[in-house]
Amino acid sequence: MAKLKSPIAKNSRQDKLIPFLSVILGFAVGALIMLVSGFNSFAAYTRLLEGAGLFGNVRRLGGTLLNMTPLILTGLSVAFGMRTGLFNIGASGQMLMGGFGAVAVGILFELPKVIHLPLAVVTALILGALWGMVPGILKSKFNVHEVVVTIMMNWIAVWTVYYFVPLYIRGAFDTESATIRSTASLRTEWLSDLFNGSPVNLGLFIAIAAAIAVWWILEKTTFGYELKAVGLNKDAAKYAGIHVDRNIIFSMMISGALAGLAGATFYLGFTNNIKIGELPMLGFDGIAVALLGMNTPLGVVLSAFLFGFMNAGKGFMQAATGVPNELVQVIMAVIIFFSAATMLIRRWMNHLSKRKEKTQKNLEKGGAQ
């Protein structure tokens, strides 16, 4: 009994358990919704896994990796902000601007691949960083809350793309850009061949490299230490001689750059062009990824895998069982809800462990008498 109660009685252990419980609760609510709407949830979840290639279909597994790629980057973007005490809800806008820059470079320039592709990717990184810099500056110089600014920046990004795409890089329709040149594409033959023709692309390696870079910055550099100090206690950091204002701007820029890279992998590796009037939802999914991954690079990669396979398998699930694919988004929202409302889960766990403790004590008392 004592062994059973201990894992859920300690706070630090609870912290580690919460993400897993959130996921289980998310899927449970999803199952409940399917039950109410008359679908077979077991069949749906099986098809979801099958559609994501987790039963061995290599091409579908490629789809999972493809979906995972931008999620790692938007997740890292949000997580990086969170670690420094900033809530970047504008990853979508930064991703859109980054993607727009990358697509524009991919269409307008004619260069050999070794120059063209890096140029497009770096453009995305820079545009994302600039889009993140604005909320950073407004926060540090004028004390304007970054959540409001990033929301506004999202919509400014949408309308900026809406204006510039038909004007400079128009495609077959007014509503989308032309297709990028193959020299700017992140897709490679060997990777597609490896996954049986899936559009999984080099972006995956960019994402993994970014995760390692973020880990290195946060854990191994003075700069990262300062950023975390600002995130934990702004006043204490200031007192310790850390330039809080400058760090906030840098942090938002790095966060924006990561989201910009997500745009590069999505638009250069998957869609190959950009549509107007749309805000990519992947930026908001990044919030779920970051929260579930407890804002650590490794956690982000793992939760990006979870959401990546859900996104990859949902189409197959809808086709095979008729369950609307929005179910996956519902599950994600529920997971966010529970990872935000940790007190609920903590209360349950404490309640459970206390009850066990009580029975334990009663047993001991009984034994002593």
Added chain:
Amino acid sequence: MWDMMTSVIPLALTYTAPLLIIALGGLYSERSGVVNIGLEGLMGIGAFAAAIFTVSSQGAFGGATIWLALVVAALAGMLLSFFHALASVSLKADQVISGTAINMFSAAITIYMARWLTGSANIQIRRSFIRTNIPVLSDIPIIGPLLFTRVYLTTYVVFLFILISWFLLYKTKFGLRLRACGENPHSADSMGVNVTMMRYIGVLISGFLAGLGGGIVIMTYSKEFSQLTYNGLGFLALAALIFGKWKPIGILGSSLFFGIAMTISNISVIVPSLRDVPNIFLNTFPYVATLIALVLFSNSSVGPKAAGEPYDVGKR
């Protein structure tokens, strides 16, 4: 000029109405101390509820259908907002994250249900409000053609809510208590105000009004629910709330301002003098204006002081 005004103003009022009522919803929540960025989601679920009610009732309620649809929309918004209240007030969760979850949940569950109930992600309604001229009032010179010609009745409902809210917030005990919970919950608590209950009420009213706003969108100018219903109106309302300095009369002004901006950007293609203005300026105007406003009154903090912080009795 006069011709342009008589075409722009009635249209602007149409766009202003839902924006205003959603912003008013945000006002109640934030004044009680709970930040609500879930307005977009609350608006969306209201829009969905109004659409599905209108389609599935198949005219069983006759002319009352469109009004009942608005009530259903408001109740749906209120129901969803309960979860935001639960998370942010009772469970002391991060209010911004909870609001984000509300937005994501709403955007997904409504399309899920639309597909499940109607087989399609788009719901088109046949019954809706129609533009009318108000008898007698529309004959008044100048303001008649501007304010009482070719209008939706819902617009006046919205203005009525603004008046009621102003009275409620500034002239009643309830309003004082609600605002106290957003400014200094500890003092409010020490004076015997039930902070938890007041915050629940604030969030639920905000859900009610935002849902109603979504219903108005569908039942007046949109007439179709789809993924495109989530076009950022809730976030624009948030901007209107900030721009209007968290005051009913203030958000009336800012919503009208944004409403006119939206109208101008929508009709700019057909108005010769506006055709040459790049649409980027008109479309980004409300958001840029909000950012500028935030910078300008950044020194005088005008928002509710305790908004965003869970109420912790032991913390002073």
